[in-house]
Amino acid sequence: xxxxxxxxxxxxxGPAGSAPGGSQSGHAEHKFEKWQMKKIPTMWSRTWxxxxxxxxxxxxxxxxxxxxxxxxxxxxxxxxxxxxxxHWRITDGSIVETDTDKGYFQKILRATGGDSPSPVSxxxxxxTTIKRAKDDPRIVGIMANFSTANNKTQQTKTLGLAQIQExxxxxxxxxxxxxxxxxxxxxxxxxxxxxxxxxQTQYYLASAFDKVYMQPSGSIxxxxxxxxxxFFKTLLGRFGIQVRAEARxxxxxxxxxxxxxxxxxxQKQNLFDLLKGLNSQILADIAKSRQRAxxxxxxxxxxxxxQVGPFMGSEAKDxxxxxxxxxxxxxxxxxxxxxxxGLAHYMRVTAxxxxxKLAKTGEPxxxxxxxxxxxxxxxxxxxxxxxxxxxxxxxAANDPTVDAVVLRIDSGGGDVVASDTIxxxxxxxxxxxxxxxxxxxxxTSASGGYFVSTHAKAxxxxxxxxxxxxxxxxxxPYFTPEFFKLIxxxxxxxxxxxxxxxxxxxxxxxxxxxxxxxxxxxxxxFIKRVADGRKMTIEQVENVAGGRVMNGKEALKAGLVDKxxxxxxxxxxxxxxxxxxxxxxxxxxxxxxxxxIVVKVFPTPKPYLQQIVESMVGDEAVDMYVRxxxxxxxxxxxxxxxxxxxxxxxxxxxxxxxxxxxxxxxxTLDTExxxxxxxxxxxxxxxxxxxxxxxxxxxxxxxxxxxxxALCIVGYTRRKSQSNNCCMRGVEDRRxxxxxxxx
Numbered sequence: 001x002x003x004x005x006x007x008x009x010x011x012x013x014g015p016a017g018s019a020p021g022g023s024q025s026g027h028a029e030h031k032f033e034k035w036q037m038k039k040i041p042t043m044w045s046r047t048w049x050x051x052x053x054x055x056x057x058x059x060x061x062x063x064x065x066x067x068x069x070x071x072x073x074x075x076x077x078x079x080x081x082x083x084x085x086x087h088w089r090i091t092d093g094s095i096v097e098t099d100t101d102k103g104y105f106q107k108i109l110r111a112t113g114g115d116s117p118s119p120v121s122x123x124x125x126x127x128t129t130i131k132r133a134k135d136d137p138r139i140v141g142i143m144a145n146f147s148t149a150n151n152k153t154q155q156t157k158t159l160g161l162a163q164i165q166e167x168x169x170x171x172x173x174x175x176x177x178x179x180x181x182x183x184x185x186x187x188x189x190x191x192x193x194x195x196x197x198x199x200q201t202q203y204y205l206a207s208a209f210d211k212v213y214m215q216p217s218g219s220i221x222x223x224x225x226x227x228x229x230x231f232f233k234t235l236l237g238r239f240g241i242q243v244r245a246e247a248r249x250x251x252x253x254x255x256x257x258x259x260x261x262x263x264x265x266x267q268k269q270n271l272f273d274l275l276k277g278l279n280s281q282i283l284a285d286i287a288k289s290r291q292r293a294x295x296x297x298x299x300x301x302x303x304x305x306x307q308v309g310p311f312m313g314s315e316a317k318d319x320x321x322x323x324x325x326x327x328x329x330x331x332x333x334x335x336x337x338x339x340x341x342g343l344a345h346y347m348r349v350t351a352x353x354x355x356x357k358l359a360k361t362g363e364p365x366x367x368x369x370x371x372x373x374x375x376x377x378x379x380x381x382x383x384x385x386x387x388x389x390x391x392x393x394x395x396a397a398n399d400p401t402v403d404a405v406v407l408r409i410d411s412g413g414g415d416v417v418a419s420d421t422i423x424x425x426x427x428x429x430x431x432x433x434x435x436x437x438x439x440x441x442x443x444t445s446a447s448g449g450y451f452v453s454t455h456a457k458a459x460x461x462x463x464x465x466x467x468x469x470x471x472x473x474x475x476x477p478y479f480t481p482e483f484f485k486l487i488x489x490x491x492x493x494x495x496x497x498x499x500x501x502x503x504x505x506x507x508x509x510x511x512x513x514x515x516x517x518x519x520x521x522x523x524x525x526f527i528k529r530v531a532d533g534r535k536m537t538i539e540q541v542e543n544v545a546g547g548r549v550m551n552g553k554e555a556l557k558a559g560l561v562d563k564x565x566x567x568x569x570x571x572x573x574x575x576x577x578x579x580x581x582x583x584x585x586x587x588x589x590x591x592x593x594x595x596x597i598v599v600k601v602f603p604t605p606k607p608y609l610q611q612i613v614e615s616m617v618g619d620e621a622v623d624m625y626v627r628x629x630x631x632x633x634x635x636x637x638x639x640x641x642x643x644x645x646x647x648x649x650x651x652x653x654x655x656x657x658x659x660x661x662x663x664x665x666x667x668t669l670d671t672e673x674x675x676x677x678x679x680x681x682x683x684x685x686x687x688x689x690x691x692x693x694x695x696x697x698x699x700x701x702x703x704x705x706x707x708x709x710a711l712c713i714v715g716y717t718r719r720k721s722q723s724n725n726c727c728m729r730g731v732e733d734r735r736x737x738x739x740x741x742x743x
Contacts, residue, residue: 078349080138084339085189086346088144089119090205092158092198095167097410097442098122098372098601119344123163124370124599127568129347130170132354134177141189142174142343143335144209146202147328148195160410160443161278162462162552164201166566168208168285175210185210189338193331197221200282203321207286216313216325224306225279227271231257240483244476244507246516248523252471252547270548274466277551279306281464293320358596365596366575369396369405370567372601373422377414377448386418392602393425397433402600403578405429405437406570407456413447413469416522422452423529430457436577440570441465441561446549450560451526454533457577460570461552461561468555470530471547472523476515478506534559571597 099120133139159167171190178188192209194202196218203220206212214220236243236258245255253267263271283306287298294301305311305319316322358365371392374384381387389407396405407426413419426437439445439453441461446469453459461467484491491504499505500514507515530541536559544550544558555561563573575597582588 077345080136080341080346080349081339082138083140084138084341085141085143085335086133086139086343087340088142088343090144090146090202091148094120095123095126095159095163096120096157097163097374097408121344121347123166124567124571125347126343127166127170127566128599129343129350130167130174131568132350133346134174136350137181139346140178140182140187140338141191141335142171142209143189143191143193143331144206145328146192146194146197146206158199158201159205161201161204161282161464162441162443162566164205165285165462165464166568167205168289169566170568171208189335191331191334193326193328194218195328200224204282204286207289209289211324212322213324213326213331214313214316214322215327218316219310219312220316220321221310222302222306222321223309225275225282227275229257229263229271231261233257233259233261236477240480240486242478242480242506244478244512244515245474246519247473247547248471248519249546251549252469252473253549254473255475258475274549274551277554278464278466281551281553290320293323295320358598363596364594365598366403366578366594367399367401367598367600368571368574368578369399369402369600369602370571371396371405371407371603373407373409373411373449373452374442375411377411377418377422377452379415379418379421386415386421388603389422390425393422393429393437395604396600396602397429397435399600399602402435403582404574405435406440406567406574407437407453408440408442408567408570409445409449409452410442411446411449412444412466413449413451416448416451416472419448419451423455426452427455430455434581436574436581438570438574438577440567441467441552442567447471451529454529456533458562458570458573459560460563460565460573461555462566463551463553463564465552465555466549467552468544468548468550468558468560470526470541470545470560472519472526473547474515474519476507477503479504530560571599 099122130142133142175185175188175190179185182188188210190208190210191213192206192211193213194206195215197203197206197214197220200221200223203222233243243255243258245259247253247255250264250266251270253263253271256263256267262268283299283302287294287302291298301319305321311319311321313322313325317325357363369392371389372384373389377386379386393405393407396402426439429435429437436457439456439459441449441453441459442465444466445453445461446467450467450470493499493502493504495502498511500507500511527538527541527545530536530545531538534541540559544560550558550560552561552564556564563569565573575594579588579592579594583590583592
């Protein structure tokens with residue numbers, strides 16, 4: 001039986017064997033192909049036409065994601081975990097009185113100076129950070145690393161004794177506070193580590209920590225203090241140079257290296273007593289910190305050890321100077337169970353936390369301005385020249401938010417005129433502006449450094465501060481004919497008057513008498529200033545003067561300083577004085593207390609562009625650069641600048657012309673500028689302009705609370721332009737600096 005295979009169904013109208021709907025599918029594919037050929041090029045062209053917007057959008061999205069990720073990572077980095085140890089790297093130059101190298105150029109140089117350079121922090125910032133850490137429950141200890149402390153690729157200025165004493169005090173406060181909070185000293189981790197100590201002062205600071213570890217090959221140069229004084233009299237004599245020197249009185253040793261072959265007995269004894277007193281304080285502090293390791297009589301043992309030092313690693317451990325010989329990797333294991341946070345990082349984070357807290361809670365705070373005087377006292381500008389220091393004091397005094405001022409001094413003295421200039425600024429700040437000034441002595445504040453401080457509200461010094469030297473010294477070289485014969489030069493001089501200032505003529509007879517009389521007058525003035533400022537008799541001052549140098553403890557006994565303490569204590573004291581002024585003026589209730597203190601450093605930092613240029617070419621070149629740069633803009637700026645400046649001080653052109661206070665200011669300007677009714681000068685020096693402003697301030701109207709300095713600039717320019725169409729020549733120095741700072 002045969003069968004016929006089934007015939008597949010056929011859709012009507014379609015080809016034999018085609019699947020159902022095949023015709024529609026093919027048609028759709030055909031339409032899609034046509035759509036692709038027509039639409040895709042159009043879409044691509046439109047996309048390409050908007051490629052800039054699309055790229056910018058993608059860039060914004062990418063940037064947003066990166067910013068979000070970076071902020072998230074920053075939050076993680078800034079989160080301080082519980083049970084944290086602060087890691088503190090201490091190198092020479094990592095702690096300074098004030099970091100003047102804050103410009104971009106210096107930061108680049110410092111960053112490329114070596115491997116992992118230590119952050120540079122000011123002493124007040126470090127002390128403040130340690131004090132915050134002692135009250136922070138998240139922090140349980142500090143680990144300090146002194147390794148490679150004498151890194152020559154970085155700043156190499158070592159810490160002085162007074163600075164170290166303040167740091168030691170802060171560490172001791174931290175230890176006591178944490179022991180109380182954590183339930184025992186054994187719960188507090190205070191560890192110091194180094195590969196080797198480069199000098200005795202480093203060990204002095206490290207000994208404040210509970211545990212001190214050193215690399216086995218390291219050493220400790222515990223040898224006591226010393227001083228070397230070279231003498232040049234014989235050498236100068238060989239070259240035909242004689243030195244005429246006068247000193248008041250017998251202890252003033254500055255001139256002796258040029259006039260003697262050894263120190264006179266009073267000066268020799270004074271220097272030995274100074275070193276002995278400082279050394280005793282160092283050993284007493286170390287003995288107190290290392291008492292358990294050193295034994296029953298630590299001071300006596302240390303006095304013996306400084307006679308036989310320095311000490312290698314094993315010797316230092318046997319004598320109890322260190323607690324163990326470890327490498328850095330081994331020392332790190334001691335705190336590996338704790339969280340780790342860099343002290344410099346902690347400083348930034350907690351400073352921000354503190355600022356946010358004050359803003360959120362609205363707690364009142366006192367503002368203390370700090371002005372620094374570091375190094376030799378000299379006239380002129382520069383980082384710490386007399387003009388710069390005076391500018392800082394005046395800025396702080398004129399700042400309405402500042403309640404008191406601290407002048408921090410670390411100086412062995414210098415120019416008498418410059419010292420007098422700074423001293424006058426202190427008196428002006430207190431007498432005219434009613435803002436107390438507290439002087440804080442650093443490592444040294446002697447001679448001119450003390451001259452500056454006599455009329456301050458209070459003088460604070462550390463026990464190891466070197467101060468005193470209330471005396472006067474003057475050196476005057478005389479180049480004899482033998483000198484010129486030796487170098488093969490002949491010289492003739494001609495005078496229409498006195499030859500006293502010529503270094504080619506020795507002082508004799510009446511000229512020598514006048515020279516000595518000037519030194520005596522300067523010394524007498526110094527004595528009177530000290531007596532007046534310190535409320536002492538002339539006889540009392542004479543008993544401690546004569547050029548005698550002493551430490552801070554001796555100065556306290558002599559009545560030359562008011563209290564012993566560091567910079568942070570001076571800031572607190574200044575804040576209390578400022579609060580007292582407000583209470584006496586009736587601004588605050590008598591029982592009100594304010595604990596929070598905000599520190600502001602004066603003078604205010606210069607613009608970064610100016611800092612960079614100064615770092616490369618110096619201050620004087622910058623002044624020329626500023627004038628040249630701005631002078632080309634004068635004609636373009638002049639038209640709009642006058643109206644802009646008027647608006648800045650809150651005056652319209654009409655009110656400036658008609659307001660009585662403005663007319664009185666202009667009249668006063670005329671009187672200040674040309675008291676003899678002569679022509680208004682073409683130029684006005686900066687210091688002279690400051691005096692003009694002070695004169696004009698007396699006519700300032702309380703109803704017109706505006707910037708007197710700006711009004712003086714406008715007024716002077718207006719008067720000058722009226723007199724001889726001089727535009728802005730007369731105010732270049734001051735006005736152009738203002739313009740430069742606004743760029």
